[in-house]
Amino acid sequence: MRLFVLSLCCLQLALLASAVKEDEELFDWQEFHLTIENPQAAATVRHYVNARDFLVANENHLGYTESVVVPPQEVIGFMAFLGNLQVKYEILEKDVGGMLLRARLENKLSARAFNNDPSTYFAQSSEIYTWMEGLVSQNSGVASLVSIGRSYEGRNLRVLRLNMNGGSNKPVIFIDAAIHAREWLAPATLNYIVKQLINDYKAGNSEVRTLMNKFDWHFMPVVNPDGYDYTFRSSSTRYWRKTRKPYRFAYGADPNRNFDFMFGGPGTSNNPSSDIYHGPNAFSEPETKALSDYLTGIRNQLQQGMYISFHTYGQWWLTPPGYTRSLPSDHTEMMRVGNAAAAAIRAVSGQNFRVGQPANVGLYEAAGGSYDWVKYRLGVKYSFTPELRPYYNGSLSGFSPSAREIPNSGKEIYQAVKAVVKEIM
Ligand SMILES: [Zn+2]
Structure with a gap:
């Protein structure tokens, strides 16, 4: 039974991780580039990101998240979270949807x-x-x-x-x-x-x-x-x-x-x-x-x-x-x-x-x-x-x-x- 509950949790996490809708156009979504220096911080970030509808699209060789695309209403909270964790970040793109729309045109x-x-x-x-x-x-x-x-x-x-x-x-x-x-x-x-x-x-x-x-x-x-x-x-x-x-x-x-x-x-x-x-x-x-x-x-x-x-x-x-x-x-x-x-x-x-x-x-x-x-x-x-x-x-x-x-x-x-x-x- 415990095993069942555990695997159900994993399933839920994974479903949450892929919850960005397929027709979401990402207007005003911001691309964060993270520099994560230790495995523990990486795990904490991964947990935070997986629990939300963020788009994770780049993993480096350590499995640490490098690049995360964040919806506008989550940006302030994510910055505060990264600040508390002392994870360095850079915002590479302030409107991913706009950038992609220009490329499409x-x-x-x-x-x-x-x-x-x-x-x-x-x-x-x-x-x-x-x-x-x-x-x-x-x-x-x-x-x-x-x-x-x-x-x-x-x-x-x-x-x-x-x-x-x-x-x-x-x-x-x-x-x-x-x-x-x-x-x-x-x-x-x-x-x-x-x-x-x-x-x-x-x-x-x-x-x-x-x-x-x-x-x-x-x-x-x-x-x-x-x-x-x-x-x-x-x-x-x-x-x-x-x-x-x-x-x-x-x-x-x-x-x-x-x-x-x-x-x-x-x-x-x-x-x-x-x-x-x-x-x-x-x-x-x-x-x-x-x-x-x-x-x-x-x-x-x-x-x-x-x-x-x-x-x-x-x-x-x-x-x-x-x-x-x-x-x-x-x-x-x-x-x-x-x-x-x-x-x-x-x-x-x-x-x-x-x-x-x-x-x-x-x-x-x-x-x-x-x-x-x-x-x-x-x-x-x-x-x-x-x-x-x-x-x-x-x-x-x-x-x-x-x-x-x-x-x-x-x-x-x-x-x-x-x-x-x-x-x-
Ligand atoms: Zn390739």
């Missing part, structure tokens, strides 16, 4: 100005697929769309393949995006690169002709379409990160903690309401299962090529392994290739991208990620996770840039991708 304008071309605005998964179908019909014989499975909610999981000279058994460059739902700049950047490669190939650019004739290019714009499309619903769903498969009292697993290498290791959680919940078992999510099956099927070609998984944000070009800070035996070679990406970006925009394993360049250890699995289970030496613009500052708004950032990101990452591929030829 800019996105609409971009879509209209550029004829709904998903390399110029943030498009939902079905719009991206329709655009890619158009690319396939304009480039018949060299472009094709492959369906590799369905998401939990039944959305198509699709890969665009560009094999310009029709060769068989060519080494593969595989690029994916939006394994994390809220990282909108990642698929938009991928779409930008697809378009540039096709245009430059057709224009006779010799560098691009060489790269595309030698390699078979595969692009998966949206690995997690359920989560990704969900982030378009309202301001309160905008920062959703995981899949949408239900787990007891919560939704979704973190697909980038769900791969079958070091599953459940550092930087993951077994709590379904956590943003870094690894899922009940490796490949529990249909999306990661489908992606891993597809990659296994092209394993031999991928071993001669490269795997790149686009994430946002922070400006890192991450090398594996992500689950540990220990250096791998091929550290020097991975840094050499990663540094070529950073140099290419610097030459385009002057932006600084840090290169290395996440825990060694200011991030955290994270086990069960796709790029570790590709490298250490499939034996693909060159496997990278770029974290795109903007430079990390701990804010949520880094996940929701203006559509005007798409060409800026697209230009620098296009050069970076070409640079790393040239390094392995």
